[in-house]
Amino acid sequence: MSPAMVTAAREDPVWIDSGDETIFAMVTHPRGTPSETGVVLLPGGSWMPSTMRNRMYVDLARRIAAAGVTTVRIDYQGVGESTGETPFFDLTRPPSTDVAGATKLLQELGCRRIIAVGSCFGGRAALSVLSDHPSLVGLVMSASPVEDYPGESQSLGWHARKALSRETLRNLKDRYPKYVRIIRKKVARWLFPGRGSNGGSSTLSPDYVAYLQRIVDRGIPTLILHGSRDRHFLPFQRGIESPVGAKLMKSGVIQVEVRDGELHGELTIEAQRFASDRIERFVVDLIGDAMDLT
Amino acid sequence: MSSTSSRLRSDRSTRLDRNTGVEERVRFVGPGGQYVFAVSYTPLAGESRGGVIVSPSLLADRVRTYRAEVELARRLAADGFSVVRYDYRGFGHSDGVTGEATIESMVADLESVHREILSPIADMPLVQVGVRFGSVIAAAGAEKLGGDVVLWDPALNARSYLRESFRAHMIGRINHETSAETPLRQLEEKGEADVLGYTVSQQLVSSASSAPDVSTSVSSEPRRVLWVSFGDPLRQKEIDLVEGWRANGLDVETEVVDLDDLTWYIGARPIVGDEVVTRTARWLEGS
Numbered sequence: 001m002s003p004a005m006v007t008a009a010r011e012d013p014v015w016i017d018s019g020d021e022t023i024f025a026m027v028t029h030p031r032g033t034p035s036e037t038g039v040v041l042l043p044g045g046s047w048m049p050s051t052m053r054n055r056m057y058v059d060l061a062r063r064i065a066a067a068g069v070t071t072v073r074i075d076y077q078g079v080g081e082s083t084g085e086t087p088f089f090d091l092t093r094p095p096s097t098d099v100a101g102a103t104k105l106l107q108e109l110g111c112r113r114i115i116a117v118g119s120c121f122g123g124r125a126a127l128s129v130l131s132d133h134p135s136l137v138g139l140v141m142s143a144s145p146v147e148d149y150p151g152e153s154q155s156l157g158w159h160a161r162k163a164l165s166r167e168t169l170r171n172l173k174d175r176y177p178k179y180v181r182i183i184r185k186k187v188a189r190w191l192f193p194g195r196g197s198n199g200g201s202s203t204l205s206p207d208y209v210a211y212l213q214r215i216v217d218r219g220i221p222t223l224i225l226h227g228s229r230d231r232h233f234l235p236f237q238r239g240i241e242s243p244v245g246a247k248l249m250k251s252g253v254i255q256v257e258v259r260d261g262e263l264h265g266e267l268t269i270e271a272q273r274f275a276s277d278r279i280e281r282f283v284v285d286l287i288g289d290a291m292d293l294t
Numbered sequence: 295m296s297s298t299s300s301r302l303r304s305d306r307s308t309r310l311d312r313n314t315g316v317e318e319r320v321r322f323v324g325p326g327g328q329y330v331f332a333v334s335y336t337p338l339a340g341e342s343r344g345g346v347i348v349s350p351s352l353l354a355d356r357v358r359t360y361r362a363e364v365e366l367a368r369r370l371a372a373d374g375f376s377v378v379r380y381d382y383r384g385f386g387h388s389d390g391v392t393g394e395a396t397i398e399s400m401v402a403d404l405e406s407v408h409r410e411i412l413s414p415i416a417d418m419p420l421v422q423v424g425v426r427f428g429s430v431i432a433a434a435g436a437e438k439l440g441g442d443v444v445l446w447d448p449a450l451n452a453r454s455y456l457r458e459s460f461r462a463h464m465i466g467r468i469n470h471e472t473s474a475e476t477p478l479r480q481l482e483e484k485g486e487a488d489v490l491g492y493t494v495s496q497q498l499v500s501s502a503s504s505a506p507d508v509s510t511s512v513s514s515e516p517r518r519v520l521w522v523s524f525g526d527p528l529r530q531k532e533i534d535l536v537e538g539w540r541a542n543g544l545d546v547e548t549e550v551v552d553l554d555d556l557t558w559y560i561g562a563r564p565i566v567g568d569e570v571v572t573r574t575a576r577w578l579e580g581s
Contacts, residue, residue, distance in 0.1 A: 007326075007327055007329070007389050008322050008329040008331070008387065008388065008389045009322075009326055009327065009329065009389075011322070011387070012306070012307065013307045013320035013321070013331075013387075014306045014307060015306060015307070015308070015309040015318075015320075022309050024320070026387060046357075047357060047361070047563065047564050048357060049357070049360060051386055051387060053354075053357075053491045053492070054392070054491050054492045054493060055385065055386060055387075055392070058386070058387060078361075079361070080360060080361075080364070081320065081333060081364060083311075086361060086563070086564055265491075266491060267466075267490065267491045268488055268491055269488040269491060269493060270488075271491070272491065
């Protein structure tokens with residue numbers, strides 16, 4: 001723990017209603033006069049609790065609180081302390097009520113401005129659920145996929161081969177609804193190529209492009225972090241070189257930082273430090289900008 | 295947590311499950327600056343049948359067992375037990391520095407959770423549940439506080455658990471970028487190692503080397519023991535241990551639950567706890 005961190009003495013555990021379930025949230029209150037900006041920390045999708053690997057989000061929340069900013073971290077439904085069934089994470093079905101519940105809690109605590117931070121699935125959840133949220137002033141997506149499912153930009157033949165693989169067949173029972181959605185989407189795109197256009201990018205999903213376009217149109221500062229060896233990085237890199245991707249990047253609101261090596265899953269302490277340091281700096285810079293404006 | 299109670303209504307840290315009649319309260323216990331995160335599950339109707347403390351596992355395999363711990367606590371509370379789960383200082387939501395945690399500090403956390411949450415409720419029979427690494431702490435807790443013991447796929451001692459985590463780290467390097475140096479080399483050079491993205495300190499390793507084995511802690515007085523193995527039948531060494539306990543007058547039951555024993559595998563689903571939870575609950579209900 002760095003000396004600049006606050007401790008659990010400034011934390012409040014809170015239960016939040018989320019649809020039919022109750023999710024767990026931890027509020028970290030800032031030292032001194034709180035800023036009117038709050039941060040929501042969204043974990044990744046591998047059944048990762050709100051602490052994240054090596055309690056990266058606990059330390060990050062306490063660091064950000066030391067800088068005067070309230071944070072809320074949550075366990076998704078069916079994960080950690082929250083109620084509900086253990087989920088299969090699907091980028092096309094973000095945990096909308098969980099994310100909305102966390103942002104509502106920040107607003108109840110007096111935060112008029114919200115910065116959303118998400119790792120992998122959490123970043124995409126923040127993008128899709130909060131892109132139209134009136135209080136959103138900043139977004140961080142760390143190692144988040146740009147395709148809605150692995151291999152989205154691959155051919156139908158590739159998917160047919162994948163469908164008959166041992167792993168797919170073994171998981172068929174559990175993942176059946178997800179596979180059905182993938183097949184429907186792929187066939188629809190094959191039959192009606194113009195529908196759900198991604199603006200000419202072969203690797204960015206149409207949803208990713210649409211939500212990011214809204215963020216860009218609203219001029220919301222966005223930080224995208226990737227690892228050069230992450231499986232999501234190549235599709236991202238190709239995507240931002242496409243006409244639509246280049247246009248989004250040209251807007252000037254998106255900042256990209258790439259770590260040499262892996263970032264996805266924050267599987268090393270070095271990767272965790274990379275992400276935490278950049279997120280903290282991004283938040284502190286945004287708070288500074290907000291103070292300048294007021 | 296009086297210092298923070300003014301910021302939010304205190305009832306927001308408590309939820310009532312109307313279907314089961316269980317009150318679930320999240321709180322911090324222990325001295326300020328050294329808070330231990332704890333969740334208590336209290337049946338609201340009737341007298342409590344007993345107290346249960348669940349000591350969690352550590353590092354990467356905690357993610358796989360976390361949910362089963364929560365499901366066990368909810369099920370047992372619905373059956374009339376008062377249950378507490380907690381995070382060791384330096385881990386999870388608790389205070390403290392990961393690098394400063396030791397086996398002794400973890401046992402002290404268990405004791406403070408017992409003192410502040412279970413003791414005030416009533417003088418009641420106690421059960422210590424240890425999940426994988428947590429078996430070492432639960433067994434030490436049983437030695438100090440008494441009670442029956444449930445061991446979920448136990449590490450027989452902290453040393454062997456840490457060795458297993460180092461091996462898992464080296465295997466994990468096949469598919470993922472992990473620290474280039476072996477954990478042992480990192481411990482030697484930096485005083486802490488990156489094990490599949492989790493901090494393991496020399497302090498923890500040193501305290502593990504002198505910590506008592508589960509076999510020693512559990513055998514200190516007559517008690518009931520349930521040993522639940524995930525996936526594999528008990529190995530000869532474990533069978534010998536169980537036989538030794540029985541010879542000492544302990545009432546020991548063993549169960550093997552069919553699970554994919556890929557505890558350390560990154561990205562693996564949480565263990566499906568239904569069967570583990572059901573068998574544990576049935577055993578406890580018989581107590």
